[in-house]
Amino acid sequence: MLVVVANNLPPAVRGRMKLWFVEPRTNVFVSGVKDSVAKTVIDYLYQHCPPESGVMIFRSTSRPPGYEIRTIGPTKKKLLELSGLQLVIETLKN
Structure with missing residues (x-):
């Protein structure tokens, strides 16, 4: 499984992500792609997302x-x- 959460994706990247993923919320993408496809998607994100995109990628692995x-x-x-x-650090709000 691969989950991608972003602050702000470039429009072209967001459009491409919609081909492979479900987008339950804006800039939150979830997919059950295979490991080889997940690596391809991650490489694509690293190549096409500037640092200001603020992307967090969660990928399932077979290792603990x-x-x-x-x-x-x-x-x-x-x-x-x-x-x-x-x-992931979650801050508490009073």
């Missing part, structure tokens, strides 16, 4: 913990790696 997270540019949520486990 079962996923990997990659980013392109600064994202709204921060990542933390703790003992090899990638976590």
Whole structure:
């Protein structure tokens, strides 16, 4: 499975992503593509998304913990790696 969350994708990239993914919310894409296709999509995103796109990519893997997270540019949520486990930091609002 591949999930892509972006702050702002270029229109051409967003249009291409709609070919492979379901877009449940603006700039949130979800797909059950195979690993080889997922790697192709990730390479495409790295080639065509400027850093200001703020892309966070979640890809399922066969190794523990079962996923990997990659980013392109600064994202709204921060990542933390703790003992090899990638976590997304969620701030609490009062």
